[in-house]
Amino acid sequence: MKKILAIVIGIAFAFGTAGYAAAQAPAPKTEDKKTDTMAKKTEKVEKKVEKKTTTKKSKKGDTMEKKTDTMEKKTETTEKKTDKK
Secondary structure, three states: OOOHHHHHHHHHHHHHHHHHHHHHHOOOOOOHHHHHHHHHHHHHHHHHHHHHHHHHHHHHHHHHHHHHHHHHHHHHHHHHHHHOO
């Protein structure tokens, strides 16, 4: 029983000293990592915004062209009707 208790205490002591040593070590600099990741995130967001705005603009342009085409067709048919009379 004493041997088992000594082993358990020894393991706890080893983990305790390792944890204490890790706590005393200086922390790695994370500023460089944060700025890199933030720059990448902003680039991704900017690309998404560009894609959305270009697709919206092209869709609006397409619909406007369709509307003008239909309006032209309507005017042509009305002109033909008025010419016949």
